[in-house]
Amino acid sequence: THVLVLNGPNLNLLGKREPEIYGLQTLQDIEDDIRQLASNHQVKLTCFQTNQESALIDKIHHHGLLTTNPDEQIDAIIINPAAFTHTSVAIRDALLAVNKPFIEVHLSNIHTREPFRQHSYFSDKAEAVICGMGAFGYTAAFNYLVQKYQ
Ligand code: DQA
Numbered sequence: 001t002h003v004l005v006l007n008g009p010n011l012n013l014l015g016k017r018e019p020e021i022y023g024l025q026t027l028q029d030i031e032d033d034i035r036q037l038a039s040n041h042q043v044k045l046t047c048f049q050t051n052q053e054s055a056l057i058d059k060i061h062h063h064g065l066l067t068t069n070p071d072e073q074i075d076a077i078i079i080n081p082a083a084f085t086h087t088s089v090a091i092r093d094a095l096l097a098v099n100k101p102f103i104e105v106h107l108s109n110i111h112t113r114e115p116f117r118q119h120s121y122f123s124d125k126a127e128a129v130i131c132g133m134g135a136f137g138y139t140a141a142f143n144y145l146v147q148k149y150q
Pocket of ligand 1: 010011080081083084105106108109110
């Protein structure tokens with residue numbers, strides 16, 4: 001089993017960025033926690049963060065469909081599209097194109113925030129949606145996938 005963990009724009013600033021909303025853990029901390037779980041369960045893990053929409057799309061295409069290297073082929077995706085959640089038909093279409101199950105994660109509870117955050121271009125196609133659990137949402141999503149695939 002191989003899981004791809006994708007994080008969108010501004011999530012490189014976790015720990016420094018609006019900590020009252022997004023918490024004090026850095027993205028490095030979050031990825032380290034998932035990496036630990038992955039090695040415990042002998043699951044392959046690829047983590048990627050970018051501020052660019054096209055880079056997310058290319059990563060989804062590569063690992064989800066285009067690569068012929070079995071070591072790079074993934075079974076499922078955990079994605080926090082960040083602000084692209086509310087804007088990106090293109091990332092939604094990329095996920096649908098590769099046809100891999102994905103879990104949508106948000107650190108904050110987007111439903112208690114500004115109205116523009118309450119619509120997601122992903123949720124109706126996600127296998128599961130987690131929001132408001134902070135960094136724990138990523139490990140919850142990962143543990144779910146581990147029990148699903150083992
Ligand atoms: C976020 C919520 C989004 O609305 C916001 O644009 C983010 C982070 C979250 O993890 O809570 O950048 O996806």
